[in-house]
Amino acid sequence: MEPTKKHDVFQAIADKTRRDVLRLLAEKKELPISAIAAHFPISRTAITKHLNILAEANLVQSRKSGREKIYHLHPEPLTELKQWLSFYERFWENKLSILKHVVENE
Numbered sequence: 765m766e767p768t769k770k771h772d773v774f775q776a777i778a779d780k781t782r783r784d785v786l787r788l789l790a791e792k793k794e795l796p797i798s799a800i801a802a803h804f805p806i807s808r809t810a811i812t813k814h815l816n817i818l819a820e821a822n823l824v825q826s827r828k829s830g831r832e833k834i835y836h837l838h839p840e841p842l843t844e845l846k847q848w849l850s851f852y853e854r855f856w857e858n859k860l861s862i863l864k865h866v867v868e869n870e
Contacts, residue, residue, distance in 0.1 A: 770820040771817050771820045771821040772821060772844075773821050773823065773841045773842065773844050773845050774845065775817075775821065776817055776818050776820070776821035776823055777823075777845070779814065779817075781804065781806070781810075781811075781814055782814050782817060782818055784803075784804070785800060785804075785811070785814055785815065785818065785824075786818065786823060786824070786837060788800060788803055789824060789835060789836060789837040790837050790839070793836060793837075794834050794835065794836040795834065795835060795836075796829070796832040796833065796834050796835070797811060797812060797815065797832060797833055797835065798832065800815070800835065815835060821841060822838055822840075822841050823837070823838055823839075823841055823842070824836065824837060824838055825838045
């Protein structure tokens with residue numbers, strides 16, 4: 765069952781800790797809350813709140829294993845972010861072309 769989407773992808777990744785949690789889950793595949801919390805200098809309760817926001821944006825999913833929740837990355841919603849950023853790539857590429865021209869002609 766997918767969580768109700770209360771936060772969008774942009775809100776969810778706005779926080780550095782949440783971006784770091786996503787990176788950690790991308791590298792480790794699946795982790796219980798305790799293992800995720802061990803990577804951060806904040807409380808397990810704070811990590812749980814971050815995970816809830818990520819889950820509400822559908823960026824992570826969880827399953828119960830005994831008394832603990834195991835989280836894994838659900839990257840599909842990041843395509844929304846990729847599509848949004850791809851629109852602006854043309855501006856970056858243009859700026860790089862101008863910079864190259866300036867550097868080569870000085």
